[in-house]
Amino acid sequence: MQALVVAAHGSHLNPDASDPTYAHADTVRETGAFDEVREAFWKEEPHFREVIRTVESDEVFVVPLFISEGYFTEQVIPRELRLEQWDPDKWESDGTSASQVTLEATDAGKTIHYCGPVGTHDAMTDVIVQRAETATEKPGVGEGFGLAVVGHGTDRNENSAKAIEYHTERIRERDRFDEVKALFMDEEPEVDDVTEYFESEDVVVVPLFVADGYHTQEDIPEDMALTEDYRLGWDVPAEVDGHRIWYTGAVGTEDLMADVLLERAADAGADIGDARETVRKLVGSATGADGEPSAGTETGMGD
């Protein structure tokens, strides 16, 4: 038997913070690839501390639903899962290349395949592109469009920016969008000045965040001047300084994220059969066979 544990942050204050975690875990459940699928949280229940004991499977694949390698993936999650043999060096990562390490959870005596976060997996690049398609409702979006990948950015964790820049470069290499830039909330270049960084009239802005919340639904829309007050909502696209800004909200809410969870687990040795194809059919994907965009994902509060 094999189990998938999706390890996410969650919130004591905001019930929506865990929505993407549940949604993507449910998609994986639908594929039947795992005997057991669990959500686990730092701020909700089951807590990281308790989750391993709730599964019967001997092989447990833990995938952090986080954007970057850093404090949570390197310290908090392994510690709280009681992965006592853990050492960040075991990932042998340069900040974006963590794949997996196999350890034992000492409270439950189970084999844990501790995976790198979803945010740094190569498949995440597809999700960002898919997000652009979903927001613009243009399956072929690219020509005539600029794409901004937005990260939090912080002086405390250099890996935070690395993940953003990594995907930005990968998308740029695809030559699909006229321009691709990495922008940040708390460091240069800043998302506040988004229009200054693009010549394209149309710019898709994809925040590389797991869930919609304060930053993606309040800070960033106001900082980009999409709206004076987030409570009034904003248009998609919104006119700003002669540009049309297609703001997508958190990429983590994109349905295709389930595919990244599966890929992380498969990279760590999980037997997922044809689950990836199932997911891509379920959600419609940027690189999938049918090429149809998924519908009904949120784009903003006011549109």
Next chain:
Amino acid sequence: MTVTADDIETLAERAASGIAFDGFRVAETDDGYALETPENEWTGLEDADLERALEACEEYVTNWRYWQETVGGAGTARRAFLRWCERAPLEDDRTGASPGGPVGSGDSNSPAPEEPLAVADRYDALGEGIDRRWGQLAITTRFLDVDDRDYERVYDIWHVDDADADLAALEVHDDPRAAREIATYDPDGRYRPLKTAPTLATGWAFTGLTGDELVETIGFFYPATIANWHRERRGNLDVDHWLETAQRQTGIYDVVDELPREAVAWMAEACCVDSQCLRRREWEYDEGDDIDVDGGDGPFPCREPCSLVIAAARTWAILESEDEHAYRLELTTSELNQLEELIDAVAEGRTDEIREADVTDGANRYRARYLRAKRFDENGALEATKLDD
């Protein structure tokens, strides 16, 4: 006819190594098959006799089939929980005691733990439905087809307060995942970050769940409670005491181990009591160093401070680092009493119950507004003078 050809074949195959389950024994001897139930005994059975004998004790055969073939999972918490649900003896019960519910039912009026039921009695009871309580959940175990009394069990769940409600008046679900939404909001529509808060909303039911679905649904209502109940029963619940948990914290929570010992007790009194949480605090300040506050009678064991307590502890650790000062402020005796009433009303979550016009209650809104108008300065603060500046 509920004993199937498959049952007979499987039982015959396994008889060589012996079957002993819930009072039902099958063995293969030099003299043919031997069969035993608490009521009957057969020996020297040839194949054809075996079939007739098994049909004569079909309840034992179908019971064996349900537990060994359908449920499986020997030694798992899932299996123990499902057996507890129908008052079957728990195989892994260390003490051999009756299958009492989670220790402390959270309801002082609940009857004493009931004795486990033997197969025949259980089959009679499963026709009517066997009721259990798990926190604020009422669980009924019954036969899928009551008339047939076939082996297959199904499970219903609703809020204990809806136990007498007409099913038609409840929102009925059959997908365990629906429990997530129900568990997310309290009856006033507010977010419930603590799943074991005694604030589960009413008005819903899950019917006809399989055993696996029941366990999954409970997992969404009360995460990890089955696993920890099972560990507690087996005597291997691992408890992390306050100091251990606090010292493990890093980042912004690094400060929580600075919370003074007496403040840990105040925190336990504030957060870890029956009125706030269905868990029963098993953790203490440290091994052999108990917190002098009752851990409560909650049904589920609490094996370490939860994330809400850690988050609150961070705030209190910071607040407790402040120095105390003497202040002088002018209040009438009644106003001093009113401050006490206000704090108590908020702490007990009583403010919504205070009637609009009940100005005799110190926590009445108009009384509070009057006190503010009279005693606050233009900055919205109490007019107080620090004496030891």
